[in-house]
Amino acid sequence: xxxxxxxxxxxxxxxxxxxxxxxxxxxxxxxxxxxxxxxxxxxxxxxxxxxxxxxxxxxxxxxxxxxxxxxxxxxxxxxxxxxxxxxxxxxxxxxxxxxxxxxxxxxxxxxxxxxxxxxxxxxxxxxxxxxxxxxxxxxxxxxxxxxxxxxxxxxxxxxxxxxxxxxxxxxxxxxxxxxxxxxxxxxxxxxxxxxxxxxxxxxxxxxxxxxxxxxxxxxxxxxxxxxxxxxxxxxxxxxxxxxxxxxxxxxxxxxxxxxxxxxxxxxxxxxxxxxxxxxxxxxxxxxxxxxxxxxxxxxxxxxxxxxxxxxxxxxxxxxxxxxxxxxxxxxxxxxxxxxxxxxxxxxxxxxxxxxxxxxxxxxxxxxxxxxxxxxxxxxxxxxxxxxxxxxxxxxxxxxxxxxxxxxxxxxxxxxxxxxxxxxxxxxxxxxxxxxxxxxxxxxxxxxxxx
Amino acid sequence: xxxxxxxxxxxxxxxxxxxxxxxxxxxxxxxxxxxxxxxxxxxxxxxxxxxxxxxxxxxxxxxxxxxxxxxxxxxxxxxxxxxxxxxxxxxxxxxxxxxxxxxxxxxxxxxxxxxxxxxxxxxxxxxxxxxxxxxxxxxxxxxxxxxxxxxxxxxxxxxxxxxxxxxxxxxxxxxxxxxxxxxxxxxxxxxxxxxxxxxxxxxxxxxxxxxxxxxxxxxxxxxxxxxxxxxxxxxxxxxxxxxxxxxxxxxxxxxxxxxxxxxxxxxxxxxxxxxxxxxxxxxxxxxxxxxxxxxxxxxxxxxxxxxxxxxxxxxxxxxxxxxxxxxxxxxxxxxxxxxxxxxxxxxxxxxxxxxxxxxxxxxxxxxxxxxxxxxxxxxxxxxxxxxxxxxxxxxxxxxxxxxxxxxxxxxxxxxxxxxxxxxxxxxxxxxxxxxxxxxxxxxxxxxxxx
Numbered sequence: 086x087x088x089x090x091x092x093x094x095x096x097x098x099x100x101x102x103x104x105x106x107x108x109x110x111x112x113x114x115x116x117x118x119x120x121x122x123x124x125x126x127x128x129x130x131x132x133x134x135x136x137x138x139x140x141x142x143x144x145x146x147x148x149x150x151x152x153x154x155x156x157x158x159x160x161x162x163x164x165x166x167x168x169x170x171x172x173x174x175x176x177x178x179x180x181x182x183x184x185x186x187x188x189x190x191x192x193x194x195x196x197x198x199x200x201x202x203x204x205x206x207x208x209x210x211x212x213x214x215x216x217x218x219x220x221x222x223x224x225x226x227x228x229x230x231x232x233x234x235x236x237x238x239x240x241x242x243x244x245x246x247x248x249x250x251x252x253x254x255x256x257x258x259x260x261x262x263x264x265x266x267x268x269x270x271x272x273x274x275x276x277x278x279x280x281x282x283x284x285x286x287x288x289x290x291x292x293x294x295x296x297x298x299x300x301x302x303x304x305x306x307x308x309x310x311x312x313x314x315x316x317x318x319x320x321x322x323x324x325x326x327x328x329x330x331x332x333x334x335x336x337x338x339x340x341x342x343x344x345x346x347x348x349x350x351x352x353x354x355x356x357x358x359x360x361x362x363x364x365x366x367x368x369x370x371x372x373x374x375x376x377x378x379x380x381x382x383x384x385x386x387x388x389x390x391x392x393x394x395x396x397x398x399x400x401x402x403x404x405x406x407x408x409x410x411x412x413x414x415x416x417x418x419x420x421x422x423x424x425x426x427x428x429x430x431x432x433x434x435x436x437x438x439x440x441x442x443x444x445x446x447x448x449x450x451x452x453x454x455x456x457x458x459x460x461x462x463x464x465x466x467x468x469x470x471x472x473x474x475x476x477x478x479x480x481x482x483x484x485x486x487x488x489x490x491x492x493x494x495x496x497x498x499x500x501x502x503x504x505x506x507x508x509x510x511x512x513x514x515x516x517x518x519x520x521x522x523x524x525x526x527x528x529x530x531x532x533x534x535x
Numbered sequence: 536x537x538x539x540x541x542x543x544x545x546x547x548x549x550x551x552x553x554x555x556x557x558x559x560x561x562x563x564x565x566x567x568x569x570x571x572x573x574x575x576x577x578x579x580x581x582x583x584x585x586x587x588x589x590x591x592x593x594x595x596x597x598x599x600x601x602x603x604x605x606x607x608x609x610x611x612x613x614x615x616x617x618x619x620x621x622x623x624x625x626x627x628x629x630x631x632x633x634x635x636x637x638x639x640x641x642x643x644x645x646x647x648x649x650x651x652x653x654x655x656x657x658x659x660x661x662x663x664x665x666x667x668x669x670x671x672x673x674x675x676x677x678x679x680x681x682x683x684x685x686x687x688x689x690x691x692x693x694x695x696x697x698x699x700x701x702x703x704x705x706x707x708x709x710x711x712x713x714x715x716x717x718x719x720x721x722x723x724x725x726x727x728x729x730x731x732x733x734x735x736x737x738x739x740x741x742x743x744x745x746x747x748x749x750x751x752x753x754x755x756x757x758x759x760x761x762x763x764x765x766x767x768x769x770x771x772x773x774x775x776x777x778x779x780x781x782x783x784x785x786x787x788x789x790x791x792x793x794x795x796x797x798x799x800x801x802x803x804x805x806x807x808x809x810x811x812x813x814x815x816x817x818x819x820x821x822x823x824x825x826x827x828x829x830x831x832x833x834x835x836x837x838x839x840x841x842x843x844x845x846x847x848x849x850x851x852x853x854x855x856x857x858x859x860x861x862x863x864x865x866x867x868x869x870x871x872x873x874x875x876x877x878x879x880x881x882x883x884x885x886x887x888x889x890x891x892x893x894x895x896x897x898x899x900x901x902x903x904x905x906x907x908x909x910x911x912x913x914x915x916x917x918x919x920x921x922x923x924x925x926x927x928x929x930x931x932x933x934x935x936x937x938x939x940x941x942x943x944x945x946x947x948x949x950x951x952x953x954x955x956x957x958x959x960x961x962x963x964x965x966x967x968x969x970x971x972x973x974x975x976x977x978x979x980x981x982x983x984x985x
Contacts, residue, residue: 329851330882337854337881349851401779401799404787407873411864418858427860429876430957430964431787432780485945487954492942495935504937504956504963505878512880513954 086257088117088356089302090267090289093124093132095363096209099169105213106220108304108366109262117256117296118224119267119289120213122205123162133162133205141201144188152188159184163208176215180208196276199240199269203277206266206285214264225261229270232256232263234291236270236278243270243278245291245350253295265292286347294354301351301358303343308362309371310335310342312386313530317523322534326372327385329358331476334512338388338474348373383483384533386476389526391519392440393425393470395503396451399433400461409459410434416454420447425472426514428505433463435503437516440468470502471522473515473529480511487513493532499525536707538567538806539752540717540739543574543582545813546659549619555663556670558754558816559712567706567746568674569717569739570663572655573612583612583655587637591651594638602638609634613658626665630658646726649690649719653727656716656735664714675711679720682706682713684741686720686728693720693728695741695800703745715742736797744804751801751808753793758812759821760785760792762836763980767973772984776822777835779808781926784962788838788924798823833933834983836926839976841969842890843875843920845953846901849883850911859909860884866904870897875922876964878955883913885953887966890918920952921972923965923979930961937963943982949975 091105109115122133136159143151160181167177187204190197210226217224233252236243249270256263267285272278280287286303293301310332313321327335329352336345342360351358352375361370396417403409410427413434417424426437443451448466455464480486487506490513494501503516517525541555559565572583586609593601610631617627637654640647660676667674683702686693699720706713717735722728730737736753743751760782763771777785779802786795792810801808802825811820846867853859860877863884867874876887893901898916905914930936937956940963944951953966967975 333851334881346852352851401783401802402796404875407871408864408868410874410877411861411868414858414861414864418861421857423857424860425854426879427877428955428957430962431784433957435957481950484948484950485941487951488938488941488945491935491938495938498934500931500934501937501956504954506951506954511883514880 086116086296086298087112087114087300087302088119088289088293088296088298089115089304090119090285091121091304091363092285092306093121094306095304096120096122096213097124097126097130099166101363102166102170102213102216104363104366105304106217106222108363109217110222111366114299115302116262117292117298118213118262118264119285119292120206120210120264121267121285122209123166133159133209134202136162137201137205140187141198145192156185156188163212167212170216170219172215172219174215174219176211180211183208194276195240196272196278199279200277202279203266203269206268210264210266217262217264223261225259225263227256227263227265229266229288230275232265232292233295234270234288236272238272238274238276238278241279241281243280245270249291250295253292254297256292257296281344281346284344284347286344287350290347290350290358293356293358294350297354298356301356303358303360304363305342305360306362306364307342307360308365308368309360310340310386312534313526314339314389317389317526318530321530324371324385325369326374326377328377328478329373329375330511331385331478332373334474334476335386335388338472338476339390340386340388377478382477382533383479383486384475384477385479387473387526387530387533388476389471389473389522391471391522393472393516394438394440394443395467395470395516396436396438397433397463397465397467398436398455398459398461399463400459401432403432403461412459413455416451416458420450420454422447422451426505428503437470437472437503469519470516471519471525473517473522473525475513475529475533476511478511480513489532490515490529493528494525497524497528499528536566536746536748537562537564537750537752538569538739538743538746538748539565539754540569540735541571541754541813542735542756543571544756545754546570546572546663547574547576547580549616551813552616552620552663552666554813554816555754556667556672558813559667560672561816564749565752566712567742567748568663568712568714569735569742570656570660570714571717571735572659573616583609583659584652586612587651587655590637591648595642606635606638613662617662620666620669622665622669624665624669626661630661633658644726645690646722646728649729650727652729653716653719656718660714660716667712667714673711675709675713677706677713677715679716679738680725682715682742683745684720684738686722688722688724688726688728691729691731693730695720699741700745703742704747706742707746731794731796734794734797736794737800740797740800740808743806743808744800747804748806751806753808753810754813755792755810756812756814757792757810758815758818759810760790760836762984763976764789764839767839767976768980771980774821774835775819776824776827778827778928779823779825780961781835781928782823784924784926785836785838788922788926789840790836790838827928829929832927832983833929833936834925834927837923837976837980837983838926839921839923839972841921841972843922843966844888844890844893845917845920845966846886846888847883847913847915847917848886848905848909848911849913850909851882853882853911862909863905866901866908870900870904872897872901876955878953887920887922887953919969920966921969921975923967923972923975925963925979925983926961928961930963939982940965940979943978944975947974947978949978
C-alpha cells in the first residue's frame with residue numbers, strides 16, 4: 086500500500102482536486118491520502134492557512150468586523166471548490182460550522198492557535214473525502230485522533246509520542262481510501278497540536294511509517310529535485326534517485342523541496358519516498374531511498390546556503406589542553422548558539438555558525454566569555470560566508486571528487502576559506518565568501534555535470 | 536644579546552666542546568649559553584642522562600654494585616672530557632662529589648629522581664664554564680636557582696612560575712658569559728624539578744624570553760629543517776625561514792627537531808629562533824620568526840604522522856540537537872581521551888584521536904557511553920589513519936593549494952578519507968589510510984617542490 090500526500094497547490098481548486106482524484110484512482114495501492122489546506126491558485130492568491138492566521142488575530146483582538154470578514158472569506162473559499170466540484174452534500178455546512186465555531190474557543194488555551202491553523206487541513210480532508218465518495222471511490226475522512234497520531238503538548242512543534250505507531254498501523258484494517266488531514270496530531274488531553282509549519286509532509290511520513298507503506302508519494306507542483314538551484318545554474322540536471330542521507334544533506338544545505346523533519350519517520354521505517362508532480366503525474370519524479378546502487382556520476386547534487394559566520398579561536402599549544410574544544414562548545418551552548426561545523430587546525434578552530442544567531446549582544450558575550458574562560462591568543466568573528474555542499478553517496482568510491490571541485494574553484498580564482506570532508510564521505514563542504522557563492526556553485530556544477 | 540643552546544651531541548666530547556667555544560667566542564652577542572648533558576659520541580654510546588637513570592634505578596633497588604658501576608662510569612665520562620680539554624682545575628672533584636652524593640638523597644622525596652636526571656646538565660655546565668674561563672673567555676656557571684628559573688612542583692613536567700621572568704632579566708646585569716644548565720628549574724622549596732624530557736630547549740627559550748634576547752640560537756647536529764622527512768622524500772628542500780605557527784604545525788605533525796613546548800616562551804616574547812649546526816656553524820640554518828614576508832612557494836613544509844583513529848558518530852537530524860557536539864566531547868573528556876580534530880558533516884562527525892588513547896577498554900567505554908547518552912544511529916571506531924599536513928603562511932594568498940594537493944593524490948589513486956582546512960589557512964590536513972602515508976607525502980611534496 087502507498088501513502089500519497091498532496092500539497093496546498095495540488096488542492097487549491099476543484100480542477101486540482103480532480104487531478105488528485107485521477108491520480109488516486111489510477112493506482113489501487115494509493116489507500117492513505119494525506120491532504121494540505123487549499124493553497125494559492127495564483128501568485129496573488131492567499132493560502133487558507135494564512136487567512137486562518139488573520140482570522141485568529143482578529144478574534145484575539147476582538148475585531149468583530151475582521152472575524153466576520155475572515156469567516157466568510159474562508160467559508161467562501163471552500164464553498165467555491167465545493168460548488169465547482171458539483172457536490173450537493175451537507176459537508177459544506179459542517180465546514181462552515183467548524184470555521185465559525187473557532188471564534189468561540191478559549192483564548193487562554195495554548196492550543197487554540199493551533200486549532201485555528203489546523204482547520205485548513207482538517208476541513209479540506211472532509212471536502213476531499215466527500216468528493217471522492219461522490220466520484221465513486223469509497224473514502225473515509227479520518228481525523229488524526231482516529232488515525233492514532235498522538236503527539237506531545239508542544240504547540241507549533243508537536244512530536245509524535247512513543248507508541249503512536251501501534252495505533253496508526255490499525256488504519257491498515259479499514260477498507261476505504263482514507264483521507265487524513267496533514268499538519269497536526271492530537272495530544273493526550275485531546276487538543277489539536279500542529280507540527281512545525283509545512284508539517285503535512287510530516288503527517289504523510291508518520292502514516293507511511295505507521296502503516297509500513299511500500300511507498301510514500303509526496304505530490305507537489307514540481308517534477309522532482311534538480312541537482313542544483315535552477316535560479317543559479319541554467320537548466321540543471323534532474324535527480325531521478327537519491328538516498329535519504331543525500332536528501333538530508335541537500336535539504337540542510339539549501340534545497341527546500343521537502344520539510345526537513347518529514348524525512349525521519351519514513352527513513353527510520355525504511356519506506357522509500359517519491360516526489361511527484363500532481364500536474365504531471367506520468368513523470369517518474371525523484372525517488373528517495375534508503376540505499377541505492379552506485380553508478381554514474383559520484384555527485385548527485387550541489388547545494389549552497391548563505392548567511393554563515395565563523396568564530397575563530399586560536400591559542401598556542403591549544404591542542405595540549407584537554408577539554409579546550411568542549412569548553413568552547415559549552416560557552417556557545419550557554420548562550421543558546423547552535424554551531425554547524427568546527428574545522429580545526431593544530432592551535433586554532435573555526436566554529437561555523439548561522440549568522441542570525443550572532444546578534445550584536447550575543448557576539449559580544451561570546452567573545453568576552455571565551456576570552457575570560459580560555460585566554461585565547463586570538464578570538465574574532467568573521468561574517469558573510471556561504472557553504473557550498475557537494476553531495477553524493479558514490480563519492481567514497483571515487484578518488485578525486487575534491488580534486489575536481491577545488492580545481493574548478495581555483496580556475497575561477499575563488500579562494501576556499503574553509504573546507505571540510507568528513508569520514509561519512511556523503512558530502513564535501515566548501516566555505517567561501519558570500520560574494521563568491523553563485524560563481525562557486527556554477528563552477529563546481531560544471532565540473533561534475535557538464 | 537643572544538641565547539645559544541647546545542644539545543647533547545654538541546657537548547659529547549672535548550672536540551665538540553671546543554667547537555662550541557669557537558662558536559661562542561666568534562660572536563660577542565652570545566652571552567647566555569644553555570647546555571645539555573653530554574650526549575652520544577657515536578651510535579653505540581650511552582648518553583649521560585641514560586646512565587643517570589640507570590644509576591637511580593640501582594640506588595632505588597639498593598644494588599651497591601650497580602651504584603658504584605654507574606657512579607664510576609659517569610664520573611669517568613666527565614673526566615675523559617676534562618682531561619682532553621686539558622683542564623687542571625678542581626671542577627672535576629666537584630663533579631665527582633656531586634655525582635657520588637646523589638646516592639645519599641632521600642628516596643621518598645618525589646624530586647630525587649629529577650635531581651638524578653638533572654645532574655648531567657648541571658655538571659656539564661660547570662665543566663663548560665671552567666673550560667671557557669681556561670680558554671680566556673670570562674664565564675660563570677649559573678645554577679637555575681641563581682638564574683631565577685622558578686618552576687611548579689610537577690616532577691618531570693615543571694612549568695615556569697608567573698613572575699619568574701622578572702628575576703631572569705637580571706642576568707643581563709652580569710658581565711661574564713653565563714653558562715646555564717638546561718632541563719630543570721627550582722621549586723619554591725628549593726628542589727630540582729625537570730621539564731619534560733628534551734627540556735634544555737625549554738630552558739633556552741625561557742632565558743631568551745626573560746633576558747629579551749635578540750635571537751635564540753638552538754645548536755644541534757643538523758643544518759636546519761627540511762621541507763619533508765628525508766627518510767621518505769629524497770633530498771628534500773631545506774627551509775631557510777618559517778614562522779612559529781608554521782613550525783608549530785610541522786612539529787605537531789611529525790617534525791621532531793625542536794621540543795614542542797620550547798617554542799612558547801620565545802614565541803610569546805617575540806624572540807626569533809634559529810636552528811644551527813654546531814658542526815657547520817657557517818650554514819645559515821633555519822630561522823623561526825614571528826612574522827615573515829610572503830614570497831615564493833605557498834607551502835613551507837609537509838609533515839606526516841601516523842597512528843590516528845577516527846571515532847565516527849552519526850545520527851539523523853543530529854544537527855538540530857543543540858549541544859550534541861559538546862556532549863560527544865564531554866564523553867571523551869570524562870574518559871581522559873584527547874581529540875585532535877573533528878570534521879563534521881550534517882548529521883555525522885568524525886573525531887580524530889591518537890590511537891594510543893583508544894585501548895580496548897577505553898574504546899568499549901567510549902562506544903557504550905556515547906550510545907547511552909546520545910542514541911546515535913551509528914558509532915564506530917576506524918583505525919590506522921595518517922595525517923598529512925601541508926603547512927605555509929602564504930597559503931591564504933594562494934588560491935589552489937588544496938586543488939594542487941588533491942590533484943596529486945588523485946593522480947596516484949590515493950583516497951582522501953578526511954580533509955580539513957581551517958580558517959587559519961596555515962595548514963591543510965589530509966587524512967589517509969596509513970598504508971598510503973608515504974606515497975601521499977611524496978606525491979604532495981612533488982606537487983609543490985619539484
